[in-house]
Amino acid sequence: GAExxxxxxxxxxxxxxxxxxxxxxxxxxxxxxxxxRESAPSRDGFYMPGxxxxxxxxxxxxxxxxxxxxxxxxxxxxxxVQVAEAIGESEKVTVCxxxxxxxxxxxxxxxxxxxxxxxxNDAWARDYGPTFVxxxxxxxxxxxxxxxxxxGLCDGLYFPWDKDNQMARKLCDLLDADVYDKRDFILEGGxxxxxxxxxxxxxxxxxxxxxxxxxxTKQEIQEVLEEYxxxxxxxxxxxxxxxDETNEHIDNICAFxxxxxxxxxxxxxxxxxxxxxxxxxxEYLEGALDAKGRRIKVHKLPLPKPVTVTExxxxxxxxxxxxxxxxxxxxxxxxxVNFYIANGSIVMPGFGDPADAxxxxxxxxxxxxxxxxxxxxxxxxxxxxxxxxxxxxxxxGRHVNGTKRKEST
Ligand code: KQY
Numbered sequence: 001g002a003e004x005x006x007x008x009x010x011x012x013x014x015x016x017x018x019x020x021x022x023x024x025x026x027x028x029x030x031x032x033x034x035x036x037r038e039s040a041p042s043r044d045g046f047y048m049p050g051x052x053x054x055x056x057x058x059x060x061x062x063x064x065x066x067x068x069x070x071x072x073x074x075x076x077x078x079x080x081v082q083v084a085e086a087i088g089e090s091e092k093v094t095v096c097x098x099x100x101x102x103x104x105x106x107x108x109x110x111x112x113x114x115x116x117x118x119x120x121n122d123a124w125a126r127d128y129g130p131t132f133v134x135x136x137x138x139x140x141x142x143x144x145x146x147x148x149x150x151x152g153l154c155d156g157l158y159f160p161w162d163k164d165n166q167m168a169r170k171l172c173d174l175l176d177a178d179v180y181d182k183r184d185f186i187l188e189g190g191x192x193x194x195x196x197x198x199x200x201x202x203x204x205x206x207x208x209x210x211x212x213x214x215x216x217t218k219q220e221i222q223e224v225l226e227e228y229x230x231x232x233x234x235x236x237x238x239x240x241x242x243x244d245e246t247n248e249h250i251d252n253i254c255a256f257x258x259x260x261x262x263x264x265x266x267x268x269x270x271x272x273x274x275x276x277x278x279x280x281x282x283e284y285l286e287g288a289l290d291a292k293g294r295r296i297k298v299h300k301l302p303l304p305k306p307v308t309v310t311e312x313x314x315x316x317x318x319x320x321x322x323x324x325x326x327x328x329x330x331x332x333x334x335x336x337v338n339f340y341i342a343n344g345s346i347v348m349p350g351f352g353d354p355a356d357a358x359x360x361x362x363x364x365x366x367x368x369x370x371x372x373x374x375x376x377x378x379x380x381x382x383x384x385x386x387x388x389x390x391x392x393x394x395x396x397g398r399h400v401n402g403t404k405r406k407e408s409t
Contacts, residue, residue, distance in 0.1 A: 047230025050196030070316030090344030151211025198291030
C-alpha cells in the first residue's frame with residue numbers, strides 16, 4: 001500500500017513537471033531549458049529587442065573550416081580574436097570552439113572571454129546562434145530556426161550543416177534559456193534586422209529564395225516573422241549586396257541604428273552593378289513607413305571599392321567537395337553595414353580602403369555614446385561574411401542566473 005502510494009506520488013510529480021506545452025519546467029527551484037513547441041513568442045508576450053538595446057553578452061564561434069578560411073584559418077582566427085576582444089570590453093563574450101581548437105582558442109583569448117567546447121560546421125554565430133526574444137518582465141528566450149547552410153541542396157554553401165543546426169538549442173541549454181522550436185522554418189539571423197518597436201527588415205532575394213521555405217508564400221513567411229519576432233510590420237527590401245552568397249542578407253545592406261533610422265550601403269558609381277541594387281533599396285525605404293507610422297530616415301554609408309579575392313588567397317583555401325571555394329578575381333560582398341553594436345562600442349570592418357575613415361566617421365556620428373572600433377576584416381570577408389555575421393547578441397534579461405521563473409512569478 002505505502003509503496004504503491006509513493007509510486008503514484010512520483011508519477012503525479014512527473015506529470016506535473018512534464019508540462020504538455022513546454023516539455024519541462026522548474027526543478028527544485030532551479031530552472032532549465034524548456035523546448036517550446038506549441039506556442040510562439042508573440043503569443044507569450046515576447047519580441048526581439050533592437051541590437052542597440054543593452055546586451056547581456058555576445059556569442060561567437062572559433063573558425064577553423066579550411067574551405068572557408070584560408071591557410072587553415074590562422075588569419076581569420078586573429079581577426080576573430082580582435083573582434084571578441086573589442087566586444088569583450090563592454091559585454092560578456094562566449095566563444096564556442098571545437099574540441100580540436102579548444103586549447104588554441106583558450107590560449108588566444110583573454111581570460112575574461114569564456115570559451116566553451118561546442119561543435120559546429122563553421123563559424124557564423126549570427127546565422128545559427130539563437131535569435132533571442134524578451135518579454136516585459138525581462139525574461140529572455142531563444143528561437144531555434146531551421147538552418148540549411150543558406151539554401152540546402154538547392155543553392156546551399158556546404159554540406160552537411162547538422163552541427164550548425166544544433167547550435168541554437170545547445171546554446172539555450174547552456175544559458176538556461178527556454179527555446180522555441182521553429183526548425184520547420186529556415187531562417188538565418190543575418191537575414192533579419194529589427195528596430196525593437198515592431199518593425200523588421202528583410203530582403204526579398206533571401207527570404208523568398210528557392211532553397212529556404214519554397215512551400216510558403218510571401219504572406220505566410222511574413223506571418224511567421226510577425227509571430228516569432230513580435231513585429232507588426234515587415235519591410236521587404238528588394239535585394240542586398242552584389243555577389244553576397246547568402247542570397248543577399250539584410251545585415252550587409254541595411255541596419256537600424258535606432259528606431260526610425262537606418263544606414264544603407266551606398267555607392268555613387270553608376271557603372272557599378274551595386275548602384276542599381278542600393279538605389280532600389282533606397283527607393284523602397286523612401287516609400288515605406290515603419291510599424292509606428294514613421295518614415296525611415298536613411299543614412300547612406302559608402303561602400304569600399306570592389307574587393308576581389310587574390311590568387312594567393314585562393315591557394316590557401318581547400319576545395320568544397322570537388323569545387324574550388326573561391327576563384328581568383330571573384331568579388332566579395334564587402335560592406336561597412338556589417339557591424340556589431342556592443343554595449344560600449346560599434347565594432348565595424350575595415351578593408352584598407354580610402355572609404356574606411358569616412359564610414360567610421362559616419363557611424364561615430366550616429367552612435368555618439370559608443371566608441372567606434374574598426375578592425376581590418378579582409379580575412380573574415382574571405383569566409384563570406386563579416387563582423388555582424390560572426391556575432392550574436394544576447395539581450396539583457398534575467399535568464400542567465402538559473403532562477404528566472406522563480407523571479408518572474
Ligand atoms: O552570414 C553570412 N554572411 C555568412 C556567409 C557564410 C558563407 C559560407 N562560406
